[in-house]
Amino acid sequence: MRVSGLLPLLALFGNSLAFPTGVSSDIESRQLGLGSSTRNDLNQGKCGSVVVIFARGTTELGNVGSVAGPPFFQALAKKVPDLVVQGVDYAASIGGIIQLGDTAGTAKMAELVKKAASQCPDAAIVMSGYSQGAMLVHKAANQLGDVSSKVTASVTFGDPFQRQKVAGVQNQKVFCAAGDGVCAGTFIITPAHLTYGSNAQAAADFVVQATGCYEDRVRNNWWERSLSYSRLGGIIHGRSKEEAEAAVSKEELTWLTFTSSYAPVVEVLRAASEEQAP
Numbered sequence: 001m002r003v004s005g006l007l008p009l010l011a012l013f014g015n016s017l018a019f020p021t022g023v024s025s026d027i028e029s030r031q032l033g034l035g036s037s038t039r040n041d042l043n044q045g046k047c048g049s050v051v052v053i054f055a056r057g058t059t060e061l062g063n064v065g066s067v068a069g070p071p072f073f074q075a076l077a078k079k080v081p082d083l084v085v086q087g088v089d090y091a092a093s094i095g096g097i098i099q100l101g102d103t104a105g106t107a108k109m110a111e112l113v114k115k116a117a118s119q120c121p122d123a124a125i126v127m128s129g130y131s132q133g134a135m136l137v138h139k140a141a142n143q144l145g146d147v148s149s150k151v152t153a154s155v156t157f158g159d160p161f162q163r164q165k166v167a168g169v170q171n172q173k174v175f176c177a178a179g180d181g182v183c184a185g186t187f188i189i190t191p192a193h194l195t196y197g198s199n200a201q202a203a204a205d206f207v208v209q210a211t212g213c214y215e216d217r218v219r220n221n222w223w224e225r226s227l228s229y230s231r232l233g234g235i236i237h238g239r240s241k242e243e244a245e246a247a248v249s250k251e252e253l254t255w256l257t258f259t260s261s262y263a264p265v266v267e268v269l270r271a272a273s274e275e276q277a278p
Helices: 003-014 024-032 069-077 094-098 103-119 132-141 145-150 196-211 214-220 229-236 241-247 250-256 263-276
Strands: 050-055 084-087 124-130 151-157 171-175
Touching: 050 069, 050 103, 050 132, 050 196, 069 084, 069 124, 069 196, 094 132, 103 124, 103 132, 103 145, 124 132, 124 196, 132 151, 145 151, 151 196, 171 196
Parallel strands: 050 084, 050 124, 124 151, 151 171
Antiparallel strands: none
């Protein structure tokens, strides 16, 4: 990407952001980062079948923003109940665009991917980002070395580097809306650049496919992933339904009830515990 391509961006921000008629409120929401959010699952010590490391777009607040990240996570969590999401804490400033992706943020993203590979060795790692965050995905991948083999997939939204591959990642998906100036390399924010929440389901479907059929993974890894029936029975034996549910972690109940084949077992155990309760 030529530096000359940044001139429209500098002109854009140097003239107080002239918005097209009818879309000013949406653009202003993007620039002010309204509705943004933060996810720190990995830093809180959590692991899951899928770990998403996400970098937000320029000026978005929190560490995952609001335009593309949260809708994507919500759609994916419906398919992957133990989903872990970690946002990249970086400036997400206009200065980062001039660097063609914030340098410090790039290093932080690479560090988080390495942390995920070490902390959650059995997880499928997904690198994802929106706008400037997509730039970080490309640049961070170049800093992973051998750890890149641990990255199962990449998903980028509004990607200025859409024509470039993410180094070392086999499964890659880019969402670039028609009319998105950022994807076209002009860095002019058009209404199309704010539409990536509509790609949330498609992005989630891609990740599920890239990481393998999730339902099959649950069945194949049942004994490794959850408590055995006998141990669960021992935990809830003699307790009321409420006590039994309190004694078993939410994660374990999620695994037990994920498919219809396991749900009846949970109900039988719960019923048995109620019969044993005084």
